[in-house]
Amino acid sequence: xxLQQIVNGISIGAVYALIAVxxxxxxxxxxxxxxxxxxxxxxxxxxxxxxxxxxKVPFPLAIALAMVGAGIIAMIIEKIAYRPLRLRxxxxxxxxxxxxxxxIFLQNFxxxxxxxNFRTYPDIFPVKPFAVGNLSIGRLDLVILIVTVIVLLxxxxxxxxxxxxxxxxxxxxxxxxxxxxxxNPDLIATLVFLLAGASAGIGGVLFGMKYTVYPWxxxxxxxxxxxxxxxxxxxxxxxxxGAFVLGITETFAAAYISSAFRDLFSYLLMTIIIVARPAGxxxxxxxxxx
Amino acid sequence: xxxxxxxxxxxxxxxxxxxDDFNYTLDSGHLHAIIGPNGAGKTTIFNLITxxxxxxxxxxxxxGQEITNLPPxxxxxxxxxxxxxxxxxxxxxxxxxxxxxxxxxxxNYSILEGLFPTPRRARQEKELTERAYNLLELVGxxxxxxxxxxxxxxxxxxxxxxxxxxxLQPRLLLLDEPAAGMNPDETEKxxxxxxxxxxxxxxxxxxxxxxxxxxxxxxxxxxVIDFGKKIAQGTPEQIQSDETVIQAYLGAGxxx
Amino acid sequence: MSGYFAxxxxxxxxxLLAVLGLSLLTGFTxxxxxxxxxxxxxxxxxSTLLTMRLNAPFPLALVAGCFASLLVSIPLGYPTLRLKGDxxxxxxxxxxxxxxxxxxxxEKITGGSRGIPSIPTRTSLPVILIVALxxxxxxxxxxxxxxxxxCIAVREDQLAAEAIAVNTFRYKQISFAINAALAGLSGGFxxxxxxxxxxxxxxxxxxxxxxxMVIFGGMHSVTGAVLxxxxxxxxxEVLRVASAWRLVAYGALVVTIMVVRPEGLLGSWELSWxxxxxxxxxxxxxxxxxx
Numbered sequence: 001x002x003l004q005q006i007v008n009g010i011s012i013g014a015v016y017a018l019i020a021v022x023x024x025x026x027x028x029x030x031x032x033x034x035x036x037x038x039x040x041x042x043x044x045x046x047x048x049x050x051x052x053x054x055x056k057v058p059f060p061l062a063i064a065l066a067m068v069g070a071g072i073i074a075m076i077i078e079k080i081a082y083r084p085l086r087l088r089x090x091x092x093x094x095x096x097x098x099x100x101x102x103x104i105f106l107q108n109f110x111x112x113x114x115x116x117n118f119r120t121y122p123d124i125f126p127v128k129p130f131a132v133g134n135l136s137i138g139r140l141d142l143v144i145l146i147v148t149v150i151v152l153l154x155x156x157x158x159x160x161x162x163x164x165x166x167x168x169x170x171x172x173x174x175x176x177x178x179x180x181x182x183x184n185p186d187l188i189a190t191l192v193f194l195l196a197g198a199s200a201g202i203g204g205v206l207f208g209m210k211y212t213v214y215p216w217x218x219x220x221x222x223x224x225x226x227x228x229x230x231x232x233x234x235x236x237x238x239x240x241x242g243a244f245v246l247g248i249t250e251t252f253a254a255a256y257i258s259s260a261f262r263d264l265f266s267y268l269l270m271t272i273i274i275v276a277r278p279a280g281x282x283x284x285x286x287x288x289x290x
Numbered sequence: 291x292x293x294x295x296x297x298x299x300x301x302x303x304x305x306x307x308x309x310d311d312f313n314y315t316l317d318s319g320h321l322h323a324i325i326g327p328n329g330a331g332k333t334t335i336f337n338l339i340t341x342x343x344x345x346x347x348x349x350x351x352x353x354g355q356e357i358t359n360l361p362p363x364x365x366x367x368x369x370x371x372x373x374x375x376x377x378x379x380x381x382x383x384x385x386x387x388x389x390x391x392x393x394x395x396x397x398n399y400s401i402l403e404g405l406f407p408t409p410r411r412a413r414q415e416k417e418l419t420e421r422a423y424n425l426l427e428l429v430g431x432x433x434x435x436x437x438x439x440x441x442x443x444x445x446x447x448x449x450x451x452x453x454x455x456x457x458l459q460p461r462l463l464l465l466d467e468p469a470a471g472m473n474p475d476e477t478e479k480x481x482x483x484x485x486x487x488x489x490x491x492x493x494x495x496x497x498x499x500x501x502x503x504x505x506x507x508x509x510x511x512x513x514v515i516d517f518g519k520k521i522a523q524g525t526p527e528q529i530q531s532d533e534t535v536i537q538a539y540l541g542a543g544x545x546x
Numbered sequence: 547m548s549g550y551f552a553x554x555x556x557x558x559x560x561x562l563l564a565v566l567g568l569s570l571l572t573g574f575t576x577x578x579x580x581x582x583x584x585x586x587x588x589x590x591x592x593s594t595l596l597t598m599r600l601n602a603p604f605p606l607a608l609v610a611g612c613f614a615s616l617l618v619s620i621p622l623g624y625p626t627l628r629l630k631g632d633x634x635x636x637x638x639x640x641x642x643x644x645x646x647x648x649x650x651x652x653e654k655i656t657g658g659s660r661g662i663p664s665i666p667t668r669t670s671l672p673v674i675l676i677v678a679l680x681x682x683x684x685x686x687x688x689x690x691x692x693x694x695x696x697c698i699a700v701r702e703d704q705l706a707a708e709a710i711a712v713n714t715f716r717y718k719q720i721s722f723a724i725n726a727a728l729a730g731l732s733g734g735f736x737x738x739x740x741x742x743x744x745x746x747x748x749x750x751x752x753x754x755x756x757x758x759m760v761i762f763g764g765m766h767s768v769t770g771a772v773l774x775x776x777x778x779x780x781x782x783e784v785l786r787v788a789s790a791w792r793l794v795a796y797g798a799l800v801v802t803i804m805v806v807r808p809e810g811l812l813g814s815w816e817l818s819w820x821x822x823x824x825x826x827x828x829x830x831x832x833x834x835x836x837x
Contacts, residue, residue, distance in 0.1 A: 032632065033632040033635075033636065080801070080805070081801050081804070081805065084805045085804060085805065085808075090804075090808065092631050092632070093572075093576065093578055093631055094804050094808050096578055096631065096632055096635055097578070097757065097761060097800060097804055098800065098801050098804040098805065100580065100754065100757065100800065101754075101758070101796070101797045101798070101799070101800025101801040101804065102797065102801050103797070104750075104751075104754045104793055104794075104796060104797035104800070105794055105796075105797025105798050105800075105801060106797070107793075107797075108790050108791075108793040108794040108797060109794050109797075111790045112788075112790045112791055112794060116790075222636065222639065222640065222643075225636050229633075260647065260650075260651055263643070263647060264644055264647050264648070267640040267641075267643065267644050270636070270637075270640060271625065271626075271637065271640070274625065274626070274629060274633055274637065275625040278629070278633075340709060342705065342708075361708070361713075362705075362708035362709060363707075363708045363709075363711050363712055363713045363714065364711075366708065366709055366710060366711035367711045371709070371710075372709055374705075374706070374709075378703050378705060378706040378709075379703075379706070380698070380699055380702035380703055380706065380707075381702060381703075382698075382702060382766070382814065383695075383698065383699075383702060387695060387698075390695065391692070391695040391696065391698070391699050391710065391712075392710040392711075393692075394692040394695065394696055394710075394711070394712070395711055397692050399691075399692070401688075401693055401720060403691070404687065404688045404691035404692070404693040404694065405684045405685075405687055405688050406684070406687065407687050407691075411691065414692075415691075415692070418692065454710065455709075455710075457710070458710060458711060
């Protein structure tokens with residue numbers, strides 16, 4: 001059964017990876033933890049849901065709409081809640097507070113408008129799982145893994161192989177110097193949020209399909225944070241690695257201890273990493289310049 | 291006995307050797323300087339002395355006691371004060387409070403007395419305020435005591451930072467580029483000021499500076515650093531005529 | 547005083563105690579704590595268990611709850627206060643959530659997610675009002691002392707604070723402990739006023755409410771914390787706003803304040819004899835120029 005748990009862990013880890021990579025991208029370029037990231041994921045999930053249920057569009061289109069919609073929402077959030085602070089060079093604390101406020105706003109706005117009920121995605125894929133030897137791999141899990149891999153590959157190509165990606169990397173390294181080289185920080189910020197939002201949107205749809213859609217999905221931001229911390233804050237590949245580590249260990253904790261323990265475990269894991277190895281598995285700790 | 295003794299000090303950041311086997315002895319009562327090209331490792335040495343990060347290798351002794359891996363606030367307590375290259379005032383604090391906060395060691399009323407005021411606290415607070423005003427007068431900022439530190443012009447901010455460092459009643463004062471951004475007139479006033487506080491407070495002062503007239507005009511002993519290593523040490527005359535120093539600053543093959 | 551009005555005052559004082567702690571920890575010391583509700587929960591549950599299971603007198607239970615919360619902050623703070631701002635914030639959030647989860651799962655003791663009903667309502671208006679005002683006085687004193695200045699130095703520039711011999715870690719610990727104590731006290735009063743407690747009362751919405759109050763009033767002002775507690779407790783009660791809309795408003799309020807006026811309503815302005823005198827002379831000057 002261990003192999004089965006690993007499969008489950010990989011599946012949820014893939015979703016975590018989609019969230020974590022966007023979170024880590026924003027963190028490495030703009031140096032703050034976007035607490036509202038998970039709520040963009042939540043909105044993406046709802047967009048996908050309503051596209052399927054109300055607009056009755058085919059599944060790939062629903063994902064595309066969720067991706068685009070979430071990306072746009074993320075860009076708007078940046079413009080409203082973070083850009084004014086960045087332009088004013090506000091301290092980090094203010095960004096965090098603004099992000100929290102935005103998160104609470106989005107969550108509760110969803111509750112009062114769409115309603116607090118849990119929504120279930122229709123079964124897009126046949127429920128009967130694949131049997132590979134003793135393993136039972138759900139078709140949905142396979143789709144999740146495939147989509148995640150595609151998205152991550154696209155992101156990798158974008159960030160490491162295109163000019164705009166190099167600009168993002170430069171900005172991640174040092175925004176001020178990058179702007180002196182002619183890179184527009186506002187453009188970079190918009191782009192980074194677009195990418196982060198888009199990947200979160202897809203993650204939201206996949207999460208919604210695997211579990212359910214509800215206004216508090218934003219709490220997954222914490223999972224993204226844990227994943228990013230485990231892998232090393234500021235490292236994109238680290239975020240992905242951390243996400244899978246989290247997904248797998250969490251699944252084991254839920255299976256062998258108790259499912260209520262699942263969330264508690266992720267907090268525990270995070271605490272251990274923060275205390276024992278704050279740089280995470282793949283990150284580096286930067287020294288503050290005096 | 292030397293006031294500050296540094297032996298085999300090294301600091302590596304990954305592959306970068308910011309400070310490489312630095313040995314230095316500093317006697318009390320004099321004005322010293324560390325000079326060198328940009329990026330040579332001077333501020334890193336300051337940071338190592340004040341405990342901001344631990345050295346990769348080596349030891350630092352202050353007044354006979356080893357201070358190598360102590361936290362910064364303990365080192366400050368022991369009598370080493372500093373200013374920063376990129377001024378680090380408390381921006382939202384008033385000018386007065388920037389200095390008054392640094393006086394906190396001269397009071398000893400407890401946390402409990404922080405919550406429940408006593409006559410002793412009131413008395414000590416009055417003393418702290420007086421001390422702070424005296425220091426502000428020394429640097430000519432007493433009339434701006436209530437202003438926000440971040441609103442001061444650059445030159446005044448530098449003076450305020452020095453006043454704050456003096457509030458610690460240090461024995462060793464580390465000044466990181468105190469003359470940065472100053473015109474010749476201000477620089478001269480600064481030099482007079484440094485000499486004044488050295489006498490008045492019986493200080494030993496270690497400067498990092500790029501303004502050569504300050505260094506050569508004030509200091510008894512100069513250390514030259516390049517690429518983290520000490521390349522020369524001596525009096526101003528000795529340094530000015532040292533071949534390796536000239537090369538480091540001007541590069542080899544320069545026609546003078 | 548009518549029961550309804552008295553209730554609003556009591557609730558205001560409950561929030562005020564928790565906000566006071568946050569004001570010290572987040573506002574004056576600069577450590578963003580998003581787990582205030584967790585400390586309130588500790589105070590609420592410990593004091594409730596003492597009054598209900600052990601028949602302890604209310605004042606003792608209150609103090610015990612307050613103290614329990616303070617004790618919790620010590621091991622919690624030790625690893626987390628060394629961390630950078632956002633790590634610490636998430637860690638406190640994790641703490642609050644973990645506390646809620648633990649409470650929900652210790653059904654035998656805490657009643658699980660259904661909570662504990664029929665708590666004796668021992669919170670009376672004069673008592674909580676006096677306690678709250680007393681705590682305001684305490685915190686005002688602390689902030690204007692050399693210890694308070696050291697906390698502010700930690701907030702303004704931690705590196706520079708260390709350079710002037712301030713033990714930044716110790717001061718953060720102290721602020722964290724005081725904050726926890728105040729929140730625990732608040733939780734104890736809350737439990738014995740509302741008459742029942744449930745884990746859902748101590749979740750993220752509660753922590754958000756409290757942070758919103760600190761920000762609204764002005765993070766660098768104790769007077770602001772008091773003002774914000776009054777306005778943001780009384781107003782929704784008076785307007786009978788539904789709980790979810792209230793949070794929508796809080797969220798929007800927080801973002802708006804950060805973008806438009808991050809110093810909050812009062813900024814660093816404190817109500818004191820000297821500040822009142824300054825106001826009076828500014829007012830008089832205005833009339834002089836007019837005549």
